[in-house]
Amino acid sequence: xxxxxxxxxxxxxxxxxxxxxxxxxxxxxxxxxxxxxxxxxxxxxxxxxxxxxxxxxxxxxxxxxxxxxxxxxxxxxxxxxxxxxxxxxxxxxxxxxxxxxxxxxxxxxxxxxxxxxxxxxxxxxxxxxxxxxxxxxxxxxxxxxxxxxxxxxxxxxxxxxxxxxxxxxxxxxxxxxxxxxxxxxxxxxxxxxxxxxxxxxxxxxxxxxxxxxxxxxxxxxxxxxxxxxxxxxxxxxxxxxxxxxxxxxxxxxxxxxxxxxxxxxxxxxxxxxxxxxxxxxxxxxxxxxxxxxxxxxxxxxxx
Amino acid sequence: xxxxxxxxxxxxxxxxxxxxxxxxxxxxxxxxxxxxxxxxxxxxxxxxxxxxxxxxxxxxxxxxxxxxxxxxxxxxxx
Numbered sequence: 001x002x003x004x005x006x007x008x009x010x011x012x013x014x015x016x017x018x019x020x021x022x023x024x025x026x027x028x029x030x031x032x033x034x035x036x037x038x039x040x041x042x043x044x045x046x047x048x049x050x051x052x053x054x055x056x057x058x059x060x061x062x063x064x065x066x067x068x069x070x071x072x073x074x075x076x077x078x079x080x081x082x083x084x085x086x087x088x089x090x091x092x093x094x095x096x097x098x099x100x101x102x103x104x105x106x107x108x109x110x111x112x113x114x115x116x117x118x119x120x121x122x123x124x125x126x127x128x129x130x131x132x133x134x135x136x137x138x139x140x141x142x143x144x145x146x147x148x149x150x151x152x153x154x155x156x157x158x159x160x161x162x163x164x165x166x167x168x169x170x171x172x173x174x175x176x177x178x179x180x181x182x183x184x185x186x187x188x189x190x191x192x193x194x195x196x197x198x199x200x201x202x203x204x205x206x207x208x209x210x211x212x213x214x215x216x217x218x219x220x221x222x223x224x225x226x227x228x229x230x231x232x233x234x235x236x237x238x239x240x241x242x243x244x245x246x247x248x249x250x251x252x253x254x255x256x257x258x259x260x261x262x263x264x265x266x267x268x269x270x271x272x273x274x275x276x277x278x279x280x281x282x283x284x285x286x287x288x289x290x291x292x293x294x295x296x297x298x299x300x301x302x303x
Numbered sequence: 304x305x306x307x308x309x310x311x312x313x314x315x316x317x318x319x320x321x322x323x324x325x326x327x328x329x330x331x332x333x334x335x336x337x338x339x340x341x342x343x344x345x346x347x348x349x350x351x352x353x354x355x356x357x358x359x360x361x362x363x364x365x366x367x368x369x370x371x372x373x374x375x376x377x378x379x380x381x
Contacts, residue, residue: 033317033318033321034316034321038319040317054315056315056316056317059317060320076372124354124355124356124368125353125354125355126355128355128356130316132315132316132317133313133315133316133317133318133319133357134313134316134355134356134357135315136313136314136315136338136339137339137345137355137357138344139339139345161380166316206353207349207355229334287364
């Protein structure tokens with residue numbers, strides 16, 4: 001049995017694992033990937049110590065730091081169920097079952113889908129959820145970014161260096177991302193911002209050829225070869241039925257990162273902590289691990 | 304004999320980095336094609352795989368889209 005199982009290996013999970021290793025806890029990390037959303041981010045200019053670093057580079061540094069320690073890692077594995085019976089917490093994955101005295105849920109968030117016709121058919125055929133990854137394939141092409149928040153603006157900012165023209169398709173009446181990126185997008189003549197506009201369908205043959213939009217109550221056809229979906233995120237909490245969540249399905253934690261179940265902690269974007277930032281997730285991960293350490297040392301386990 | 308492995312990738316894609324790391328760990332030689340630098344090769348990749356996502360691995364005609372460890376192992380026979 002492990003002292004601690006950490007679910008997820010994004011900034012929160014990795015930071016927790018580094019703290020756990022330094023506290024000599026017998027730790028297992030389970031995650032489908034490494035780096036989490038940080039690995040998919042574009043340019044990061046607000047992580048202290050780095051005036052500028054790209055998402056993949058920062059994620060690689062996180063991973064390097066984790067691998068410096070002898071931490072057991074199950075990669076390519078995702079959790080399907082979380083349960084507690086007596087003092088033992090059981091984590092069931094698509095490949096096995098593991099037990100621990102304490103758990104930190106740091107499973108983060110995933111991108112929300114549009115749920116419109118054509119979305120599934122054209123995924124990876126012009127439609128993408130990752131401008132960082134797939135953006136470079138749209139050299140000199142017309143593309144649409146769906147969304148109006150920070151992740152949409154981040155995607156657009158990456159695409160201006162590559163694509164011929166970029167349409168930002170925003171369902172609300174104004175953009176909501178950081179003012180500094182909003183301004184640079186508004187002032188870029190490759191970028192056209194369509195507010196109050198909905199996407200109705202993704203169209204194409206073998207690959208995407210356009211989108212059908214509803215702009216100021218009029219249906220239009222917008223010819224684009226790329227569609228980047230950036231309409232927000234959903235917490236990865238499907239497996240966490242036993243934990244209390246808020247209306248957005250985020251795990252509710254207190255200031256010590258404790259959830260509604262004793263021995264189960266949570267950290268980062270999957271929780272109801274205000275503001276989702278890499279630096280906040282990392283900080284929360286360390287806090288959760290220190291909480292676990294105190295919990296394990298004051299709690300008498302029978303086994 | 305070792306199979307000829309081609310990987311179509313972009314420098315910024317995390318799964319491309321992981322896939323290449325995986326090949327290196329298993330001592331597999333591969334040809335790395337950066338599709339952001341070579342637009343003709345990007346078209347070839349799209350034609351081969353029928354899609355635009357990276358990475359794409361071509362293991363002597365076995366086309367694998369994404370970093371799928373198990374499929375790569377099967378194709379390589381390791």
